[in-house]
Amino acid sequence: MISLIPSWAHHYDEFWKTLKGRNLWFIKLRYGAAVMLLAVLFASDFIISIKFSPVQHYAILLVTFIILGYNVILHYLRRYVVSKADSFNPIHHSLIQMILDIIALFLLVYFTGSIESPLFLLFVFHMIIGSLILPGIVIYGIAFCIVAVFTGLVLLEYNGVLFHHSVAGFLSAPIYQDFNYIISFTVLFGFLIFVIVLLTNRIARQLYTNEQQLVETIQKLNRAEEEKQKYIIGVVHELKSPIAAVQSYVEMILQKYLGPLDEKVEQKLTSARDRADEAIGMINDILKISRLRLKSEISPDNIDIKEIICSILEKLKGRTEAKEINVKLTDDRLLRTPVRGDKFLIEMAVSNLLSNAVKYVRQGGRIDIIINETEEGMDLDISDNGVGIPEKDQENIFKDFYRASNIKNKGYEGAGLGLSIVKQIIIRHGGRISVESPGRIADNGSPGSTFKIFIPFQATIN
Secondary structure, X not given: OOOOOOHHHOOOHHHHHHHHHHHHHHHHHHHHHHHHHHHHHHHHHHOOOOEOOHHHHHHHHHHHHHHHHHHHXXXXXXXXXXXXXXXXXXXXXXXXXXXXXXXXXXXXXXXXOHHHOHHHHHHHHHHHHHHHHOOHHHHHHHHHHHHHHHHHHHHHHHOOOOOOOOOEOOOOOXXXXXXXXXXXXXXXXXHHHHHHHHHHHHHHHHHHHHHHHHHHHHHHHHHHHHHHHHHHHHHHHHHHHXXXXXXHHHHHHHOOOOOOXXXXXXXXXXXXXXXXXXXXXXXXXXXXXXXXXXXXXXXXEEXXXXXXXXXXXHHOHHHHHHOOOEEEEEEOOOOOOOEEEOHHHHHHHHHHHHHHHHHHOOOOOEEEEEEXXXXXXXXXXXXXXXXXXXXXXXXXOOOOOOOOOOOOOOOOOOOOOHHXXXXXXXXXXXXXXXXXOOOOOOEXXXXXXXXXXXXXXXXXXX
């Protein structure tokens, strides 16, 4: 298969998407052209004063149905067109459409008077469209063939080799036998075709050059982002080691392996241990988000969301029992269709939400989890009756390092990265997430929050 795609665009999704969109637009336009031809035939019989001969009438009708026929086939073939340079791709699809259209147009031009036919202007339209899509060498070749075939057709009619089909009532005198007019017309026609191809192709080539530069810039930014995340991981790892060492020493002292402690000293050491735990948690959040941004390739798998939730709740059991939290899990699904996604990332997202719920719910609080499904995907509702999120903070809560105003300086540890990680994971799975506060199970003095997640069954992993 001959590749007509520039090398920079091989893996550029937007380029392929644009080509597919244009091909579909051409197919729809062709249906309209067929309807227009049928309307012209009808009008010639009953409305306007031009008359087609029986041969012309049947020829135009036949060409119209041929156009409809191959258009239906092209419409069907769209589903087999892949966005790969070494396979049958949208460029090849466009080229086939143009060749078939030009053949059909030559037949229409011939049966409507060739040099006398106003349909020759449609060649100009095809050259403009082709110059925007096809490589220069291809469109120049097509332009040369159009000019050569059209000139040959006119000369063959002039010399009586081909029968000339005049349209009665269109011109008062035949012009296809005027040699001077033929030469002038064909020269100007050829000049017009090549000038249009030259100008349009140059514009298209400049647009492609700009798009190529944009793609290269995006790739450089992605590489820079990757290097930045690797640097962050390296630095944070280096920071984690001494903090973990300090944490272990403080824990050893608090365990009184080095002897008894004064009460005030023990309080200070306990506070230092808590701050070290907080620092380690923040470092782990930063490592998670950096690894998430580095993970460009995701291997999707069938996920049992209920199994993941139960596993997370089992890990949180000690904390929920200590705070006497009532946790309720309801699965309202009928089909229980598995979600297609990355199990590790989905577990990370749900774990963050459930850990937050446990953290911000007061002693004796509630957490209510509902799993449901629609035709398109899975709905997950995680509600609590904790401290809630002020309305003014809700639009920013998913941003990096943002913490709600009602938990700052209240003893709740965290770096403000958890919900940012959750949103990035859900978006990468083609889903969406939203928050409501007061939540679904709010009660007096405890507004709580409700996080709603939707993930499509056949998620497109980004």
